[in-house]
Amino acid sequence: MKNINALQLDNVSTFVGKTVLVKNATFEVKPGEIIGLIGPNGAGKTTIMKTILGLMKFKGKVVVNGREVSENDHQALDKAGALIEHPAIYPFLTGKQNLTLYAHDQKDMVSLISDLQMSSYINNKAKGYSLGMKQKLGIAIALLNQPQIVILDEPMNGLDIESTIRVRKLIKRYSDQGTAFLISSHILSELQKVMTRVVLISRGQIILNKEVAEFEKISHQKYHLTTDNNKLAKKIFAAYQITFTANENYLIVSQKDIYKIQDLLFKEGIHLKEMLPLEANLEQIVVDILAEKRG
Amino acid sequence: MNTNFKREIYKFSHENIALYGLIVLIVTMTYNFFTKPITRQSLSYGFGTIEWIPLIVITVASAVFSMEYKNNTIIMLEYKTSSKYQIYFAKFWVVLIYSFFLTVIAFLLTLILSMFFNAARYDWLVNKNGNNLLNDLLINLAGALIYSFFSIGLSFMLIMLVKNNAVVVCFGIVLAFFGASFSRGLMQSFPNFIGTIKWNFLNMIFISQQLSNPSLSLKSNLSSVELIIANIVYGIIFVVWGYYLFKHRRV
Numbered sequence: 001m002k003n004i005n006a007l008q009l010d011n012v013s014t015f016v017g018k019t020v021l022v023k024n025a026t027f028e029v030k031p032g033e034i035i036g037l038i039g040p041n042g043a044g045k046t047t048i049m050k051t052i053l054g055l056m057k058f059k060g061k062v063v064v065n066g067r068e069v070s071e072n073d074h075q076a077l078d079k080a081g082a083l084i085e086h087p088a089i090y091p092f093l094t095g096k097q098n099l100t101l102y103a104h105d106q107k108d109m110v111s112l113i114s115d116l117q118m119s120s121y122i123n124n125k126a127k128g129y130s131l132g133m134k135q136k137l138g139i140a141i142a143l144l145n146q147p148q149i150v151i152l153d154e155p156m157n158g159l160d161i162e163s164t165i166r167v168r169k170l171i172k173r174y175s176d177q178g179t180a181f182l183i184s185s186h187i188l189s190e191l192q193k194v195m196t197r198v199v200l201i202s203r204g205q206i207i208l209n210k211e212v213a214e215f216e217k218i219s220h221q222k223y224h225l226t227t228d229n230n231k232l233a234k235k236i237f238a239a240y241q242i243t244f245t246a247n248e249n250y251l252i253v254s255q256k257d258i259y260k261i262q263d264l265l266f267k268e269g270i271h272l273k274e275m276l277p278l279e280a281n282l283e284q285i286v287v288d289i290l291a292e293k294r295g
Numbered sequence: 296m297n298t299n300f301k302r303e304i305y306k307f308s309h310e311n312i313a314l315y316g317l318i319v320l321i322v323t324m325t326y327n328f329f330t331k332p333i334t335r336q337s338l339s340y341g342f343g344t345i346e347w348i349p350l351i352v353i354t355v356a357s358a359v360f361s362m363e364y365k366n367n368t369i370i371m372l373e374y375k376t377s378s379k380y381q382i383y384f385a386k387f388w389v390v391l392i393y394s395f396f397l398t399v400i401a402f403l404l405t406l407i408l409s410m411f412f413n414a415a416r417y418d419w420l421v422n423k424n425g426n427n428l429l430n431d432l433l434i435n436l437a438g439a440l441i442y443s444f445f446s447i448g449l450s451f452m453l454i455m456l457v458k459n460n461a462v463v464v465c466f467g468i469v470l471a472f473f474g475a476s477f478s479r480g481l482m483q484s485f486p487n488f489i490g491t492i493k494w495n496f497l498n499m500i501f502i503s504q505q506l507s508n509p510s511l512s513l514k515s516n517l518s519s520v521e522l523i524i525a526n527i528v529y530g531i532i533f534v535v536w537g538y539y540l541f542k543h544r545r546v
């Protein structure tokens with residue numbers, strides 16, 4: 001069972017009438033993986049998610065936990081949880097009643113309520129909930145019944161800092177237990193803390209599918225350094241044809257030049273105050289890729 | 296019991312609309328009782344209840360569907376179930392049972408209210424034209440129930456077609472208050488086509504009065520049996536049409 005993909009898309013194209021919203025999407029999600037599905041507004045993130053849930057007309061193959069999903073067969077989705085666009089909540093029921101509607105196991109439900117700190121209002125009617133309260137309830141519904149795959153569309157929408165951290169921890173914990181996640185978000189820095197892979201979609205097409213670790217590798221080829229005399233350091237780098245970018249307080253250089261730089265600085269009597277590998281700036285990378293695509 | 300049906304019952308019993316429908320029924324009946332002259336006919340019509348039940352049913356039926364779209368819960372409903380058939384007909388049965396429940400309440404309330412009234416004037420069991428009053432009331436309520444079936448179908452079909460609750464409710468009101476006279480107007484204006492026009496769906500509303508009062512067939516141009524069959528056939532067509540639209544509607 002271990003090597004069955006939690007989700008697999010093979011050449012999936014989604015249609016509304018004759019319009020193609022998603023074109024030839026192919027990717028897979030392994031158990032425990034957390035995929036960040038990112039892309040500009042209108043790219044097709046929600047559409048892909050709805051397609052996986054058997055809610056759209058599509059061609060190609062969607063397989064969830066080894067079983068094919070079609071518009072008329074949602075059996076494979078028994079162990080799938082989802083929050084699409086807005087939390088699906090009946091306002092005339094209490095939070096708890098909303099959960100009870102789907103919960104198979106009382107204990108599971110109670111622990112989700114406490115994990116998301118909803119106990120104080122869970123017995124109130126949901127129509128009185130704030131945006132974030134509704135969102136948390138929607139996330140709890142998606143996480144009910146120990147799902148094998150969870151699809152979350154903009155899950156952090158409206159959550160305060162503490163709740164965001166709680167949700168993140170919860171996602172990590174579930175993924176450690178083997179639950180796979182497909183999460184869309186615009187706040188990349190938010191996703192970056194949990195996701196293991198990025199799937200980038202633009203105009204209905206998947207244009208990138210990469211492990212986050214790979215991004216980090218690329219970024220780690222750059223170093224960020226500060227010296228006690230940046231001005232002089234810059235002159236020296238220029239003289240020795242070392243490529244760098246700089247601003248008032250620091251310089252960014254390539255990994256390959258590190259030893260040479262250290263030698264030079266030592267010779268010139270400049271003290272190296274700090275030298276760190278650059279943090280992956282996914283946001284910038286994504287913006288660059290999209291800009292490149294647009295040409 | 297089917298999970299979908301159980302969920303529908305659970306939701307419906309917690310929704311205010313079910314309660315409001317019941318309150319509207321009780322208030323209108325009581326209002327009619329206190330403000331309008333009480334006749335044998337008004338008793339047999341359950342103090343206007345036969346007009347109100349279908350209207351309440353149309354409103355409730357369209358709300359039961361539109362709230363799923365409004366709350367985005369339709370997504371959960373659809374992805375968790377393979378068959379849209381089950382979703383649709385679970386709702387259908389719930390509203391039909393609710394109509395039956397309203398009819399029973401209307402029956403009991405008619406009896407209770409009439410007790411406050413000088414009961415000697417219209418004895419429930421005294422015959423008139425071979426029918427006693429109790430029978431008339433029951434027959435009219437049965438007619439209202441059949442018309443409720445028609446109304447649920449119409450409401451489900453309309454909500455799938457126009458996707459707007461308010462429009463469906465307005466349509467229901469127009470139907471309840473002007474449907475019959477409009478239909479009669481049509482037949483009077485085109486006497487040559489009465490044979491066809493008499494089958495128009497506006498004419499179906501006669502079922503709630505005509506069954507106890509066969510002379511009304513002069514207005515409806517349909518016999519009581521024809522009315523019953525036509526109502527059921529219309530109801531089925533609407534329900535199936537609504538299902539077809541629902542089946543092809545995407546969230």
Ligand SMILES: Nc1ncnc2c1ncn2[C@@H]1O[C@H](COP(=O)(O)OP(=O)(O)OP(=O)(O)O)[C@@H](O)[C@H]1O
Pocket residue numbers: 016019021039040041042043044045046047048
């Ligand atoms: N039912 C529909 N009929 C026609 N076009 C649609 C329909 N649903 C979505 N679209 C179109 O498909 C494209 C993708 O929409 P989608 O909602 O998947 O985008 P998204 O990536 O989720 O965007 P956002 O970040 O704004 O949520 C958009 O151009 C949208 O206009």
Ligand SMILES: [Mg+2]
Pocket residue numbers: 045046047085153
């Ligand atoms: Mg979206």
